[in-house]
Amino acid sequence: MHKNHYSGGLTREQFLFYEIKIVAGLLGRGRSRDEIYREIQSENLFQFPTERMIKTITNTCFKRIDAVDNEAVIRLLADASAEVAKQVNLxxxxxxxxxxxxxxxxxxxxxxxxxxxxxxxxxxxxxxxxxxxxxxxxxxxxxxxxxxxxxxxxxxxxxxxxxxxxxxxxxxxxxxxxxxxxxxxxxxxxxxxxxxxxxx
The missing domain is CATH 1.10.3540.10 (uncharacterized protein from magnetospirillum magneticum domain)
Structure with missing residues (x-):
């Protein structure tokens, strides 16, 4: 069930639809979290300027996926249509x-x-x-x-x-x-x- 977590850190975060799709896609292909960090950084998949920013955004994507606590979320974010995946991301x-x-x-x-x-x-x-x-x-x-x-x-x-x-x-x-x-x-x-x- 839903856990209470009231965080003002949301001010630094965006919808991150493109980024969470990438992270879910890599998770779905069996990559470990460390491998995902490295791949996003080395291939510059997020198009972000700094390593720190890449790490922060990747962590945010992991936190969102973990919070759903349901395997289906990875498949839906990675493979569903944009409309469905956006709703899943929300x-x-x-x-x-x-x-x-x-x-x-x-x-x-x-x-x-x-x-x-x-x-x-x-x-x-x-x-x-x-x-x-x-x-x-x-x-x-x-x-x-x-x-x-x-x-x-x-x-x-x-x-x-x-x-x-x-x-x-x-x-x-x-x-x-x-x-x-x-x-x-x-x-x-x-x-x-x-x-x-x-x-x-």
């Missing part, structure tokens, strides 16, 4: 960081449940206010950290086509792909289904 991020998990269920899932599909920065602000009450550490984060976290959440919504753009004020219809539906149910994480507009 779920992996949710599993790795409880900020994203709670936001996707409490804000986005609730909007789909109630069919109130308006969306604005106010929704994100209210979410962080309630999060700070629930998780004391959140209230200690700087204003710039909070601002970046809010931007990251909105960017994830754009990446996965919940929003047309970061300025959009209406959520688009979202379809939960069967592959991810099966993965989520096999984990017993049915709470997460709401984040993908699925309520049965």
């Amino acid at each position: 779920y992996a991020i949710m599993c790795e960081n409880s900020i994203v998990y709670d936001f996707m269920i409490e804000v986005i899932g609730e909007k789909y449940r109630s069919q109130q599909l308006d969306f604005s920065v106010k929704d994100v602000n209210v979410f962080f206010m309630s999060l700070a009450e629930k998780v004391p550490a959140v209230s200690e984060w700087s204003e710039s950290t909070m601002k970046k976290l809010k931007q990251v959440l909105v960017r994830f919504l754009v990446e996965c086509e919940y929003l047309e753009s970061s300025k959009s004020q209406t959520l688009l219809p979202v379809y939960l792909y069967p592959e991810l539906d099966e993965l989520i149910r096999s984990k017993g994480d049915t709470d997460a289904l709401a984040a993908f507009n699925c309520f049965n």
Whole structure:
């Protein structure tokens, strides 16, 4: 089941779709983690300028894959269509960081449940206010950290086509792909289904 992990480190991370596909592909071919580091670095697969950055991003991809804790995630990230793999990546991020998990269920899932599909920065602000009450550490984060976290959440919504753009004020219809539906149910994480507009 989902483990609570509220980390402001999300400000340094992006959606990393291209990168996690590479990592999953190499894992799927039986490479060890050390071999994956070396291959990504020597072949410059991520197109990043520094070794430190490559290591950090590779570690983030591993953390997301590990957080799902289901073998199917590697195959889906590596081989599924871009639409399915993006949705799987969003779920992996949710599993790795409880900020994203709670936001996707409490804000986005609730909007789909109630069919109130308006969306604005106010929704994100209210979410962080309630999060700070629930998780004391959140209230200690700087204003710039909070601002970046809010931007990251909105960017994830754009990446996965919940929003047309970061300025959009209406959520688009979202379809939960069967592959991810099966993965989520096999984990017993049915709470997460709401984040993908699925309520049965």
